[in-house]
Amino acid sequence: xxxxxxxxxxxxxxxxxxxxxxxxxxxxxxxxxxxxxxxxxxxxxxxxxxxxxxxxxxxxxxxxxxxxxxxxxxxxxxxxxxxxxxxxxxxxxxxxxxxxxxxxxxxxxxxxxxxxxxxxxxxxxxxxxxxxxxxxxxxxxxxxxxxxxxxxxxxxxxxxxxxxxxxxxxxxxxxxxxxxxxxxxxxxxxxxxxxxxxxxxxxxxxxxxxxxxxxxxxxxxxxxxxxxxxxxxxxxxxxxxxxxxxxxxxxxxxxxxxxxxxxxxxxxxxxxxxxxxxxxxxxxxxxxxxxxxxxxxxxxxxxxxxxxxxxxxxxxxxxxxxxxxxxx
Numbered sequence: 001x002x003x004x005x006x007x008x009x010x011x012x013x014x015x016x017x018x019x020x021x022x023x024x025x026x027x028x029x030x031x032x033x034x035x036x037x038x039x040x041x042x043x044x045x046x047x048x049x050x051x052x053x054x055x056x057x058x059x060x061x062x063x064x065x066x067x068x069x070x071x072x073x074x075x076x077x078x079x080x081x082x083x084x085x086x087x088x089x090x091x092x093x094x095x096x097x098x099x100x101x102x103x104x105x106x107x108x109x110x111x112x113x114x115x116x117x118x119x120x121x122x123x124x125x126x127x128x129x130x131x132x133x134x135x136x137x138x139x140x141x142x143x144x145x146x147x148x149x150x151x152x153x154x155x156x157x158x159x160x161x162x163x164x165x166x167x168x169x170x171x172x173x174x175x176x177x178x179x180x181x182x183x184x185x186x187x188x189x190x191x192x193x194x195x196x197x198x199x200x201x202x203x204x205x206x207x208x209x210x211x212x213x214x215x216x217x218x219x220x221x222x223x224x225x226x227x228x229x230x231x232x233x234x235x236x237x238x239x240x241x242x243x244x245x246x247x248x249x250x251x252x253x254x255x256x257x258x259x260x261x262x263x264x265x266x267x268x269x270x271x272x273x274x275x276x277x278x279x280x281x282x283x284x285x286x287x288x289x290x291x292x293x294x295x296x297x298x299x300x301x302x303x304x305x306x307x308x309x310x311x312x313x314x315x316x317x318x319x320x321x322x323x324x325x326x327x328x
Contacts, residue, residue: 004305006066040074147173148175151173155170159182167192179198211230237271298322
């Protein structure tokens with residue numbers, strides 16, 4: 001089968017479009033023919049081996065000199081091709097979506113408990129855009145932020161892959177939403193349901209007239225003090241996101257998260273961090289939200305599998321509007 005493979009860390013130049021042996025569904029696994037796979041910041045973090053400290057962590061997807069899994073990709077949607085022993089939830093032909101290692105490939109083998117039926121009202125491209133981004137938004141706002149009706153929520157990075165879901169989800173949870181984005185994306189964020197949109201090129205959202213109960217930061221471009229200033233005295237700051245790769249090192253939330261860990265115990269405001277933990281329950285919630293039209297994926301561009309390196313380069317710039325999807 002064709003796949004996007006890397007044998008060392010580096011820029012997208014290390015990615016190769018080549019033939020590899022197809023996977024086989026093991027016990028309690030299904031073999032899925034991939035129709036679409038979304039690009040996430042996760043993919044270029046692993047591609048570059050950044051942050052470097054992750055290479056030293058036991059159990060990490062990062063190896064010392066190259067990723068432990070050579071095929072890139074995480075999110076996917078497709079059709080079940082075969083099922084392994086013990087699988088009763090799915091049968092060949094079922095349309096599914098989920099997350100697993102090595103999805104920039106024609107086939108992927110994945111645990112049956114890690115996938116869900118594809119939302120009936122979405123295309124494969126749209127369904128592939130859901131798992132990591134929508135789950136991050138769900139965990140950040142509902143689980144860590146505790147968003148409830150009447151809350152004021154601010155999303156910094158509202159036009160990105162996670163941000164476009166976060167704006168919609170915050171509205172679905174009953175909040176009043178302020179989205180922060182560049183001027184070219186103001187109309188998009190407003191169409192997603194934001195009550196107020198701040199063009200960060202023209203205004204400083206940390207000095208707004210009113211404070212917010214929850215701030216979800218997906219960019220990492222402001223100081224901890226700035227972000228706290230946008231909160232009520234008992235508000236919650238949730239840090240997530242992939243940052244931007246510039247000048248050979250990661251610029252974004254990593255340093256901010258470290259400072260937050262040190263500061264958090266000393267202040268009244270709560271600081272939380274979120275990393276997508278994708279399981280069957282969260283995927284089912286995301287599917288239900290999509291089928292109820294409470295969240296709709298925004299897809300900026302699609303690329304062929306052979307163009308996956310180009311797709312990752314585009315996402316690395318930090319300027320994608322919504323999700324970028326690789327199609328097969």
